[in-house]
Amino acid sequence: MAASKSKRGSKTTELGIGLVGTKFMGRAHANAWRQAPCFFDLKRRPRLQCVAGRDRVAARAFAERWEVATTAPTWEALVRDPKVHLVDVLTPNHLHAPIAIAALQAGKHVACEKPLAGSLGHARAMRDAARASKARTFVWFNYRRCPAIGLVRQLVTEGRLGTIRHARASYLQDWGGAATPMLWRFDAALAGSGAHGDLNAHLIDLVRFTTGEEIAEVCGAMEATWVKSRRSGARKAESTVDDATLFLARLSGGATASFEATRLATGNKNANRLELNGTKGSVRFDFERMNELEWWDDTLPARLRGWSRIMCTDAEHPWAGAYWPAAHLIGYEHGFTSMAADIVRALTGQKPVLPLPDFNDAFRTQCVLHAALVSAREKRWVRPDAYE
Numbered sequence: 001m002a003a004s005k006s007k008r009g010s011k012t013t014e015l016g017i018g019l020v021g022t023k024f025m026g027r028a029h030a031n032a033w034r035q036a037p038c039f040f041d042l043k044r045r046p047r048l049q050c051v052a053g054r055d056r057v058a059a060r061a062f063a064e065r066w067e068v069a070t071t072a073p074t075w076e077a078l079v080r081d082p083k084v085h086l087v088d089v090l091t092p093n094h095l096h097a098p099i100a101i102a103a104l105q106a107g108k109h110v111a112c113e114k115p116l117a118g119s120l121g122h123a124r125a126m127r128d129a130a131r132a133s134k135a136r137t138f139v140w141f142n143y144r145r146c147p148a149i150g151l152v153r154q155l156v157t158e159g160r161l162g163t164i165r166h167a168r169a170s171y172l173q174d175w176g177g178a179a180t181p182m183l184w185r186f187d188a189a190l191a192g193s194g195a196h197g198d199l200n201a202h203l204i205d206l207v208r209f210t211t212g213e214e215i216a217e218v219c220g221a222m223e224a225t226w227v228k229s230r231r232s233g234a235r236k237a238e239s240t241v242d243d244a245t246l247f248l249a250r251l252s253g254g255a256t257a258s259f260e261a262t263r264l265a266t267g268n269k270n271a272n273r274l275e276l277n278g279t280k281g282s283v284r285f286d287f288e289r290m291n292e293l294e295w296w297d298d299t300l301p302a303r304l305r306g307w308s309r310i311m312c313t314d315a316e317h318p319w320a321g322a323y324w325p326a327a328h329l330i331g332y333e334h335g336f337t338s339m340a341a342d343i344v345r346a347l348t349g350q351k352p353v354l355p356l357p358d359f360n361d362a363f364r365t366q367c368v369l370h371a372a373l374v375s376a377r378e379k380r381w382v383r384p385d386a387y388e
């Protein structure tokens with residue numbers, strides 16, 4: 001865009017990004033920071049300044065491919081780099097807290113992947129470090145940035161669904177059972193939990209974001225682990241996390257809610273689904289058809305009522321106008337690009353298109369994750385706000 005192009009090269013307008021992590025999210029975020037100023041008019045231009053990973057050779061190859069200016073031997077060195085203004089944390093969950101807290105103490109802004117942490121204790125320490133710092137924090141709940149999800153929030157805020165009575169959220173993946181070898185994601189010491197922290201974290205955030213309500217109480221939770229041992233080279237390693245976690249909840253406005261996260265829903269690759277039913281209408285979303293939102297408007301005369309399929313690619317839909325003409329579809333990576341743009345907007349005194357989650361906000365989601373685990377293990381109702 002002209003405004004950002006004219007500022008290209010001016011050091012004062014650059015926002016130095018330090019990426020910690022070079023694999024799945026490393027690629028998604030490097031792409032997002034590069035693309036954001038090409039599609040959005042931003043007052044500061046993100047610059048991929050530095051990258052660190054556990055494997056230095058891989059970090060150097062990553063820097064070359066994604067045109068990152070420098071590599072750091074460790075995440076500690078990256079945090080100390082004066083040209084890094086924002087530290088982007090893209091590591092296994094047990095490292096979120098040490099990296100984010102060190103970065104905040106060094107005065108850097110932090111954007112951290114979800115879940116905020118693998119444990120409530122780590123998450124609380126991150127929330128407290130953010131409160132003690134003047135720097136800004138962000139958490140990559142990227143599905144908030146799907147135009148269809150943004151539209152759900154707008155419909156709820158405008159009162160078009162009426163009072164929400166039901167929220168039904170499920171995130172179904174299929175990781176191929178025991179065929180998938182041991183990864184950090186199956187180790188409770190590194191990940192915290194399995195499908196629960198990985199997928200229910202997104203669902204809890206989506207329900208809180210779209211309804212604007214908190215999760216007041218949790219009950220009826222259950223965890224299941226079917227694949228207890230996985231291949232690790234020539235040996236076997238124990239999987240210490242859940243393959244699936246389900247729970248029920250009541251929202252602060254009185255609605256009932258259900259959550260289901262699983263990595264063993266055969267045939268479902270990335271079925272992140274949300275349905276809201278209100279007194280005036282309902283909506284249905286499925287990420288596998290992310291450009292569409294289904295809407296039932298119950299205020300229409302009975303003979304006209306029916307599910308309508310809205311293609312959320314018009315200039316009027318949140319973020320969509322920055323990309324292509326109507327019905328020229330967008331994909332997974334655009335959620336990250338729109339979020340990178342909103343982060344830069346928030347850092348330059350502009351309003352993001354719709355609210356961004358910070359550490360305080362993501363800590364509330366972490367309290368719900370924790371409450372569900374307590375409910376599953378002690379078989380009782382639990383209030384997430386008891387952990388705040």
Ligand SMILES: NC(=O)c1ccc[n+]([C@@H]2O[C@H](COP(=O)([O-])OP(=O)(O)OC[C@H]3O[C@@H](n4cnc5c(N)ncnc54)[C@H](O)[C@@H]3O)[C@@H](O)[C@H]2O)c1
Pocket residue numbers: 020021022023024025026052053054055074075089090091092093095113114115140141142198
């Ligand atoms: N928002 C989403 O939809 C989404 C999707 C996938 C993953 N995630 C989250 O992103 C994070 C990373 O997941 P991933 O799938 O990219 O994992 P990954 O295994 O693909 O990559 C992890 C990266 O962390 C680096 N790393 C590990 N230990 C390190 C250390 N001590 N110092 C520096 N770097 C280190 C590794 O080198 C690797 O590059 C997790 O918190 C995960 O929950 C979010």
